[in-house]
Structures are given as structure tokens and as C-alpha cells.
Amino acid sequence: MLTGVCTRVAIHISSAADYFRQTIAATGHAYHRWCSVILDSYLNKYPLSAKMIDVEKVLAPLRADVQAQGDIVRRLKSEKANDVEIKRAVAELKAKKKLLEEKELELTKKDHKIDRAKLEDLLKQRFVYDQSFSIYGGVQGLYDYGPTGCAIKANLLAAWRQFFVLEEQLLEVDCSMLTPECVLKASGHLERFTDYMVRDVITGECFRADHLIESALEAIRISKHISEAERSEIDKTLSQLEGYGADALEELIARYSIKSPITKNDLTPPQKFNLMFSTSIGPTGQCQGFLRPETAQGIFVNFQRLLQFNQGRLPFGAAQIGSAFRNEISPRSGVIRVREFTMAEIEYFVDPKDKSHPKFAQYADLKLPLFSACDQMDGKSAQEISLKDAIERGIIANETLGYFMARIFLFLYMVGVKPDRCRFRQHMKNEMAHYARDCWDAECLTTYGWIECVGCADRSCYDLTQHQEATGVRLVAVKPLPEPVTVHDVKCVLNKAKIGRTYRGEAAQILNSFEKLSHDENLKIKESLTKSGKYTLSVNGSQFEITTDMVTIREEDVRVHVEEVVPSVIEPSFGIGRIMYAILEQNFHTRENDEQRTFLSLPPIIAPYKCSVLPLSSHPDFVPFVRNLSKHLTRVGISHRVDESGGSIGRRYARTDQIAIPYGITVDFDTVNRKPPSASLRERDTMKQIRVPIEDLPDLVSDLTNGIVTWSEALAHYPLFEQQETSR
Amino acid sequence: MLTGVCTRVAIHISSAADYFRQTIAATGHAYHRWCSVILDSYLNKYPLSAKMIDVEKVLAPLRADVQAQGDIVRRLKSEKANDVEIKRAVAELKAKKKLLEEKELELTKKDHKIDRAKLEDLLKQRFVYDQSFSIYGGVQGLYDYGPTGCAIKANLLAAWRQFFVLEEQLLEVDCSMLTPECVLKASGHLERFTDYMVRDVITGECFRADHLIESALEAIRISKHISEAERSEIDKTLSQLEGYGADALEELIARYSIKSPITKNDLTPPQKFNLMFSTSIGPTGQCQGFLRPETAQGIFVNFQRLLQFNQGRLPFGAAQIGSAFRNEISPRSGVIRVREFTMAEIEYFVDPKDKSHPKFAQYADLKLPLFSACDQMDGKSAQEISLKDAIERGIIANETLGYFMARIFLFLYMVGVKPDRCRFRQHMKNEMAHYARDCWDAECLTTYGWIECVGCADRSCYDLTQHQEATGVRLVAVKPLPEPVTVHDVKCVLNKAKIGRTYRGEAAQILNSFEKLSHDENLKIKESLTKSGKYTLSVNGSQFEITTDMVTIREEDVRVHVEEVVPSVIEPSFGIGRIMYAILEQNFHTRENDEQRTFLSLPPIIAPYKCSVLPLSSHPDFVPFVRNLSKHLTRVGISHRVDESGGSIGRRYARTDQIAIPYGITVDFDTVNRKPPSASLRERDTMKQIRVPIEDLPDLVSDLTNGIVTWSEALAHYPLFEQQETSR
Helix, strand or coil, X not given: CCCCHHHHHHCCCCHHHHHHHXXXXXXXXXXXXXXXXXXXXXXXHCCCCCCCHHHHHHHHHHHHHHHHHHHHHHHHHHCCCCHXXXXXXXXXXXXXXXXXXXXXXXXXXXXXXXXXXXXXXXXXXXXXXXXXXXXXXXXXXXXEECHHHHHHHHHHHHHHHHHHHHCCCCEEEECCCEXXXXXXHHCCHHHHCEEEEEEECCCCCEEEHHHHHHHHHHHHHCCCCCCHHHHHHHHHHXXXXXXXXXXXXXXXXXXXXXXXXCCCCCECCCEEEECCCEEECCCCCCCEEEECCCCHHHHHHCHHHHHHHCCCCCXXXXXXXXXXXXXXXXXXXXXXXXXXXXXXXXXXXXXCCECCCCCHHHHCCCEEEEECHHHHHCCCCCEEEEXXXXXXXXXXXXXXXXXXXXXXXXXXXXCCCCHHHEEEEECCCCCCCCCCCEEEEEXXXXXXXXXXXXXXXXXXXXXXXXXXXXXXXXXXXXXXXXXXXEEEEEEEEECHHHHHHHHHHHHHHHHHHHHCCCHHHHHHHHHHHHHHCEEEEEECCXXXXXXXXXXXXXXXXXXXXXXXXXXXXXXXXXXXXXXXHHHHHHCEEEECCEEEEEEECCCCCCCCCXXXXXXXXXXXXXXXXXXXXXXXXXXXXXXXXXXXXXXXXXXXXXXXXXXXXXXXXXECHHXXXXXXXXXXEEXXXXXXXXXXXXXXHHHHHHHHHCCCCCHHHHHHHCCECCCCCCCC | CCCCHHHHHHCCCCHHHXXXXXXXXXXXXXXXXXXXXXXXXXHHHCCCCCCCHHHHHHHHHHHHHHHHHHHHHHHHHXXXXXXXXHHHHHHHHHHHHHHHHHHHHHHHHHHHCCCHHXXXXXHHHCCCEEECCXXXXXXXXXXXXXXXXXXXXXXXXXXXHHHHHHCCCCEEEECCCEEEHHHHHHCCXXXXXXXXXXXXXXXXXXXXXXXXXXXXXXXXXXXXXXXXXXXXXXXXXXXXXXXXXXXXXXXXXXXXXXXXXXXXXXXXXXXXXXXXXXXXECCCCCEEEEECCCCHHHHXXXXXXXXXXXXXXCCEEEXXXXXXXXXXXXXXXXXXXXXXXXXXXXEEEECCCCCCCCCHHHXXXXXXXXXXXXXXXCCCCCEEEEHHHHHHCCXXXXXXXHHHHHHHHHHHXXXXXXXXXXXXXXXXXXXXXXXXXXXXXXXXXXXXXXXEEEEEEECCCHHHHHHHHHHCCCCCEEEEEEEEEEEEEEEEEECHHHHHHHHHHHHHHHHHHHHCCCHHHHHHHHHHHHHHCEEEEEECCEEXXXXXXXXXXXXXXXXXXXXXXXXXXXXXXXXXXXXXXXXHHHCEXXXXXXEEEEEEXXXXXXXXXXXXXXXXXXXHHHHHHXXXXXXXXXXXXXXXXXXXXXXXXXXXXXXXXXXXXXXXXXXXXXXXXXXXXXXXXXXXXXXXXXXXXXXXXXXXXXXXXXXXXXXXXXXXXXXXXXXXCCCC
């Protein structure tokens, strides 16, 4: 393709421009090249997780247990048994699933054994992230990203933007975090975005009720003094805890005499606690606001503008990267559960009657690790199923949902999540919001267990409908009918003078209200007027009697070419901090021969710096080479770190390995003494080094980090480096 | 440089990789190429604002007035005249400066006449940005960025990151927005981040007192019924308003009988109103928190970690891009004064005794439009002065400050600010915070007047000192002394047993407090014990008597090789929304022949999409070409918009011009009928079109948007396009 314009136009332009075009080749958007390399490697070659036969032997009886119980639940449901009986069977099922999951985790964890304390030590030492405001004692659930973490995060978001916004042509928006109460009332957050909280009656310390009860029951469960029946009772309770209300939680606290964990004081009864941070917008104190608990609402309230931007057409997707806030009662698990976090959300608006996706065919044969609701019930583990099969068998609800699951999986893979430690878990019917059609969580396996990193849900038309009802603004798309249809139209023609005389000051709102009536409401008025000569109209809670002299009914057949639909929403929602944490854990290693030397093998696309530049020592002769390399690396857009500190070269390598820098250039006495000057280039994971002319280095590092040249190709091309031949 | 590894290694790698390397040439980080082109063009060629001779004639008497008054102020100060007299002269000076500034604006505005209503219409219509939550009635001072605005903002931030973080090797961090009260108490925000507010006594509506008085006085000032003396009195008041306290404001409201503007009701006395949004962190209600009013504090509280990351060395810079919040009393001026906004801040930590900058020489000869405090006093306008001169003549306080001013100016120029509508205004002594050494605002000229877009201040060691005092954590850097020195060291050796016996439960905090004493404090204790045998120690507000049996003074000479310094901070602070607004205004035009056709001539580096792809009509034959072009543009990383909507091609061009898309590809019947297929390529500002083989287009657009090929080069190379030769 380059043979086209570029070379020819180049004749006309300066040699400087030509020089630049060459030196910057392949940087930056070489992202796309990187993507292709990575995705091809996954699609064609990735060895999908080998079945672990020994593990399966251990798990088989547990799986059978779950399956048997699943069958019982299904039978009871099909026999329409009474509710109490079904509930009991479901509780039993959940308890058995929990046992299976725990065993499974215990066995698989051995393969990916990570010393979390060591990782946390690295993250703190190298300021990847750390607790916020710690010189003031710190605040729980708030974290600051240091230079390393911030660069990883920025790279992750840039990759996301390329992979989703650019490639899917999404409409990205950037909306306010401060949100007035009315919006969050309509979205349901004001009422339902809550956890139950209990307080220590003496100290006032707060605890999340379900977490507190969970730890207490788990402690009781392993005690020797309880009977098998009691233990089984506790298992049942534990598996159901998520759905418990205030009364049920209070009853548990009383039954098991649960106290405040440190003081052993009594606890208050559980109270609902809304997890949104509230504030007051403006000086009057009259505009109650909250910090948004998710970025999605900003997209929904802008639906009309976005639809217009898309020239009124469905389907289209909008996206937003931004912060969201949850005032967790007692945050724990590091950055997994925090009070302020970055999300990246997509709201893809589709015709509710046609959820096919034009690019679905591209991934139809891609196999994803799916842990369906049904398999969860049957005690199976995640299955690798091709998207096509999953849609045909009704496991995944529709093509658009499936398409985005494929994209999510490939994105996670590209940025460093290991496919054999990633799965899609389907929400069980009882976990899903009432309006959701289908919902899958992309979960990553960490030392905290399987953690939800991306949610992907078909939210039907719930959100738009809610905002439409709250504001009276129509949030619909107009779509052409396949064929025009004839519709029988019923309208009220108003005698405005009569209404005005009758209701005076209130007439305006009555007239206004007539304009918004739907076809069905007009029909109702017609019937009522025909039958009784009057109709009672409700406007803002007041009742008005409408009589035949105020309204004439006009009916006609109308030819209609379009229909209005409230779009369905498919929502992939990414928790950026959680994805980062999963990547850090899954790429954390110690050197084989030295347990103390830890390192992070992040893929170059998200590595915080692509390269380090290290003078062998503080000898002044090295300085100009280091400066010059730094300048040229900057010019080709390679973010890098110069480490001129005094430490031994080995120590400095170790330090760069810890912050995941994939390549390191060392300037030594051979660089200074030999012609042409060369330096050594070291790769992080293999620790092998090659000797490369200085002039080649910026482009080589650029090509390596962009996946254009592989390390083994570079190894084959340049001499291996063992040690320098000259000295000062 | 490419002649090195790339071509040679290419032999070993697949032809697919080779293909990719070529197609992705010059995209993405071609940013750097773009920068160079732009900066070279500025440094070598930009015609600096021609002196407007006619304008100067009008302004001359006003300038003379200001200068004469400036001389009076200087004389009074040198004569140490009494305070009242000096204050009166300064007020007179301010009033005269205001007159001059207003006249100057009035005259220069003619050159850059912009119909703001038309621009606002475009911004709304094309959803660049718009008021947040408008389907709910909207919230003042909150804005959502639509796809266009969001992309411009993202491009602006990416350019900032490249220009500052990468090129200056800054340590970028990403800190919490939620901030506990103690941090903002230390920073001074709790006490001083306030405005005065008055309320309508009946409706409770709130107004910012100074703004309200300002509008009221301006209305009185232009009324015919007041005397020249009264008018001059009002002018004086207006120029001083910024510094007025509650009493003075109340007195003005009474004297001029100022009422609530709409209801004409009385107003309450002015009250201080803190502009921070407050919230409660955690469930207990005991941790008072605020949304940060600036991003800087996050860097200061992480100073130690960052210094360690930089291996303990000065100077180094940290940076943060993020949101900040101000609860404005009554926001106005569109996105200029909002409640939630994005900032990009740099805190550059330097040795307080050495504020030179290693890269200063690079810009020593660069001329900047400087509006110094002195010139403001003399009634002059901004002068173009080289950085070297400005430092030598003491106009700019130090090299590091000057270096960053140069970088700020070039950045603004690169992203589309017009150099002749940009200036650096120095803070007058009375505007500057007491701790600041020097402070310059980069101001851009808009229809709102000169607005502050970037601040650049030498904040001395204020911030670190404040946090050090509040926390007791030492926020210092250690620097080697040029030569070791001998220091006389005084220490308290404690009799812990005695202190313990005497003060029991309180002994621990006393011992602890001794450890933190400075050299001077130890000296004081020594003197007091020697003189009176006792010393009164204050710990957390309590007093303890320390006697000679509790403490022995040990003195010795110590050889010291290093010293601790609290670094000074140079702070460039960018208001991203304001910069965006200035760029939008300064690049807003109407077509010469058609006042209704408006467009935005943003530089490609920040244009929201680089290219549009338009089929001439909805004819199905065009579809595969459009799809294929879109795919190839994505592959080379060119963000683009496909517009397949029905409108005429002219209307669709107009639409893409309005969202600043620099290039447009049109697929027509010649594309379909001729071999090889070609399409037309149109440039936004000139509206000229050329005919280009489809195969060449992705690379050509990439080269054009990255500044590798100029439009006139492309015009010279490809045939001009007038109209297609074939039809369906």
C-alpha cells in the first residue's frame, strides 16, 4: 500500500520530512499491528486450557451432588411445587455450588500460586499504587496511582479507546460526575443502591451486615462444637445471605449472638445505607446531588442528542470513560473494592426486535469459556463453546451480546489477562435485575478468587423508559416499517374556550396534558364520553371532569410508514482498577533461581515505560550517549526511563523488571570505545541480551514493543551479548 | 535511521508484518513530527502580531494617563507616604488601567469579530458540549461533552501528555478526588477558598456579592443622572472590588441601595461561602471530606514517594490530569466558569537556591508576549521580549519559570491558540498569594475578554511546608553540600524514667515530641534550662514543665556532607475547558460568501475526527467502497466518520466542516465505474478537492493529518477535482 502516494509524494517533500516518516514508522498506532499479532495468536494458536484430569477426579462427586440437586430444583419447578419447598431446594443447591467452587479454587490455585504479600510489597515499593493521604493517616478505600500505575492505566485506557471507540465507531461522551437527585431517583439508585449496615452500640463503628455475619458464621462453621445439622444450616444461610432483608439479618445476629468483632459489644439492628456520596449543588442547599455511582446514566440522559448525532439511526453505541463513586461501608480487598474508581462503559442501543450484529460472523467460531447458569446448576465448570453454538443453543441471548463478549475477551487477552484464568459467568435468574434479559460477568481468577472485571448485560429498554417516565421527554428512535400500515387514529379535538371558561387558571395544564395522551388513553376517553358523557382526567394528582362539550372525538384511518421504538441497551461495563489488578497478579513472577527477585511480565502495549536507558556506572563519558538515546527514543514516541543512580547494573535491572519495563539499553565502555558505537539490549522475561549499534536502537525498540519484530527474530539477527570487551 | 535494523530484520519476518509496517507508517506518534513542523513554523516564520498603528493613536492618551498615575504610586511608595494616600493612588491607577484595557479590547475585537451566538448554536447543534441533565431541566455550571467535544478533549490531553509528560520525563500520578478535611485545612482551602454571597431575603436566591455589586454599579455608572465625581468614585470602587471584605461589601449594598436583581427584594448581609463541595466519607458521618478544588494537593501529599521514585534527586516534576470541583455561587459565562472541570497540573520541584533549568538555552531567544506588572502600571500593552532578556532584566523571576512559560506558549500554539490573541500577564504584587515569588497567567483573547487559561507560578516552598507542619512528616530532599561543613549540634538526652514517673500516661507524647524538635528549638531549651532550670513544653495544646533532671543537653561538632532542603515548586496549571473554549472561538469562521455556513478550523492534531467518508448518494454500489475505506482508515489509526445519511453532499460537507473534520473523502460514480477506482479528497479550509486513487487515500490522509505532506504538496501532485465524469 505504501507503494501508492507516500513514495511518490515524497519526491516533492523535504528530506527532513522523509527522515521523520522513516524514524517514526510503526510507533503509536502500531497499536493496531500489535492487536493483530495478539489476536491472530489467540485465534489461531492459543492452547486452550488443558483439562486437568486429576483435578476433575476430585471434583467429580461434588459436581454430581450439585447436578442431582439442580435436577431436584428443576423437577419441583416443573411440578409447580409450593414456594417454601422450592426455596429450600434452591438454598441447598447454592450451598452445594459453593462447596464445589471452593474446592475447585483450592485445586487450581496451586497452578498459579502467587504470594500476594510479595506482590503488594512490590506495588508499594515501586509506587504502582498506594493508599491516598497516608501522610495524614490514610483514608480506607482510596488509592493514588504513582507514575508506574498511572502509565499502565493510561495505556490500558488508550488501548480500550482504540479497541472499542475507534473500531466500533462508538460515540464517546464525557459527562458530569455531580448528578442531581431526580436523575438517580429515576434510575433506581436512590432506592436500591444500598447495603445493610450495623453499628457497634458503644463505639459507633460501622460494619456491612452481610460481611460481618458471613465471617461470624464461617468461624462458627469450622468450630468443633457444632453438629452436622447445624453446620448444614449455616451452609444454607451463607449461600442465601445476599438476598436477606433487614429482619432476616437481625434474626441471624440474634440467633448466633453475633457481636462487634473487636470490642465484642452489641450491634444495632441492620439499617439500609445508601452507597452514594451525597453533596449539595449550588449555595442554597436546595439542590441535593450525588457523585455518580456509574457512568451509564450520563449516556442515557443524552440519548436524544446522541441519536441525532447518529442521524436518527439504530443501532449505535455510546461510550464513556470516567470516575464513579461508592461509599463502601467498610472497604477491603485492596483495589478490588474501593470508594472511587474508573469505569469504561458502553451502551449499545439496538432495535428491541432485532439484536443481530453485522460483524457477528467475524467471531462466530471463536470459542469462549462460558459458565452458563445451567452449568452452574449442574455442577459443571466453564465450557469452551463457540459463539455460534452458544447463540443457536440459546445459552447467550442474542448476537449483539455475544459479539461484545467476544470483543471483551479478546481485549482482556490483549492487555495481559490469561485466557485460562478468565471466564464468563452467567447470572442466575435470581441474581439478575428484573428488567435484564441476560447478563454475563467476565471474571478473572486472582488470589481473591474469581473477581468480576467486566459485566455484559442486555438491560432491555429499562433505563430509557425510566428517564422517559420521569421527564415526559420521549426517548425513542423512529424506525421505518417494512411496509406501510393503516392505523385507526383516535384524537380529542378540544374546545379550548369552554375548557378555559370552566377551569380558568388550571386550563393550561389540562390542555397540555391532552397533548401527551397515547392512542390507548384517547380510546378510553372516547369510550367514557360515549357511555356516560363525561371523563375524569387526572393531572398532577388533581381530578378534572371533562364533558362532551369540551371535547369532540375525531377518528380517521392514517397511513403510517414508521414506528417509534424505545431501544434496548446492551451494556459492556469495565472496572478498570479490577482489570489492572487481575493483570498485575496474573503477570507477577519470581525468578526461578531467586525467590526475592520479583518481576511483572506485562505486555508492552500496557507496560508503563517501553524501555530503560542505563549507563553502566556514573562515569561521565556515558552521559552524552544516554542523553542522545533518550532524545531519539522520545522522538520515536517510546516512553522510557533513564536510571543514572549509582546502584549496580544488576540492581537497576531488577528495579526496571519490577516496574515491567520490557527492554533495557545499557551504555558501557564498549559504547564509548568502539566504532560504530553500540549498546546492549536486554529483554525482561528471558533476561537475554544482544549487542546493537546505537543508531538502530530506537527503531528496534519501537518495532519490538509494537510486535513488528519478535525478540527471537532480534536474537537471530544481532550477536548475543555476554560482557563488554573494553573498559575505561 | 531506518536503514539500520528495520529493513534488515524485515528479511526475516513475514510479508504480512512487512505490509503492516508500511501501512501504519507515520500514524499515531507522528504527533512528534506534527509538533516539530508546528514549532519550527512558529520559531522561524510566524509573523508576530503587527503593531496596529491606528489603534495605538487612540490608546496613546489613555496609556499616558496610566503611566502618570503609575509614577505617582511609585513616588508615594518611595517617599513612604501614608497608607491611605497610597491606597487612594493605587485605586486611581486600577481604574485608569481598566479604562485602557476596555478601550484596547474594544478596538482589537474588531479584528477578530466573532458572533458568539452563532458559535454557541454550532456547539449545541453538533453536540460539542451542552448543559448536563437538560431533560431534567439542567444544572447550572455542569456540562457534558458530546462525541465531538470529547474527542477534541481527549486529543488535547493526549497532546499535553506527549508534550509535557513524555518530553519532560514528568512523573504522572492519578490521585483521589475525595479529600479529607485535614488535607485542605493544611493547604489553606478550608479557610480561604471562599467567595462572599448575599441572599434575596424573600426568595432565598443566592448571588455572588462582588458580581452583583459590579453589575449594579456598572448600570449606575452609565446612567445620565450622576455627576462626574460620582462616576469616578464608582470607577475606583469597581477596580478595588476584588479585595473587599464583608463589611465593605455590605456598606456598598447599603450606599447604592442594591437589591435582588429580578424581585427587587432586599438582600442579606454578605456571608463567606466556601466553594468546595463537601461530603461525608464512610458511613459514620465522622470523616468530613471534600471534592478536591485542584489536583495539585494529590502531588504534594505524595511528595516523598515521588522523590523516592526519582532516586532522591532534585529537580523533578510530577504531573496530574484530572477533575476538580468548585461550587460556584452563580455560574455564568458558559464553560469558562463551571462547577466541575478538567485540569492538567505540573508541580516541578527545584532546589530553592538553584532555579536554573538545563534546557533553558533551547528557548533563550524565543520571544514571548509578556504583559509585566511594571508595564501594566505604565499603561503599556504586552511586549514581545526574548526569554533571555526577560530573565536578565528580572522581569521573569527565574529560568525554570521562564522555561515552562515557553513550553506553555508553544503548546497553546500547537493546539490552535493564535499567538496574537495570547499573552502572559504577570500578577501584580497585590494579586499574588503572600508566599508566591512570581506568577504569570497565559491569557487568551475571547469574546469574554482576556481569559486566564494557564497559570504559571513560583509557589516557593509553601505547600510542602504546610503539609509538613500539619503531619510532622518531613517533606524534604537531601542535597550534597559543595564542601562538607562542621555544624555545632545541640541535642536533648532524655531521662525517660524520670519523665515517665512524672507524667505517666502523658509521657509517651512528651518523649515523642522531643524527637521532632529542630536545632533551634533544642537551643531554646538549652538556654531556658541554663537560665531558670526549667522549660515549658507545649504538646498538642497542653503545657508540661521540663526540669534539668529530666533532660541533659549534649553538644558536639558534627561533620556534615549533605543538607536538607524543602524544595520550591514551579507550578504550571492548565484549565483544559478554558483552553478548549479559546481554541473553539479563535478557530470559528463563517464562509466568505455565506454568513450562515460556519466552520471550525481546528488543527488536525486536535480535530475530533481526521477524515469523513461520504458516499455521493445512497446508491448501493457505493457501499462496499465506503466500508472498505473505513476499514483501511481504522487500520492506519485514522479516526473518521462515515455519513451515509440522505442529505445532499454539500449539506454533509457543511456538517463535517462544523465539527472541524479537516479532510473528506467522497465516493462517487467515477469511483465505481473507472479503473483504478479513485475518490475525491476535500480539504476543509480551502474547500478544494483533488482526485486520488482509493488505494492511496488512507496513507495520504494519515500523512496530511500528521503534517508529513502539506495540502499544497498534495494539490501539486494530484489532479484538481471539479466534477465526476460518469454517472450511474
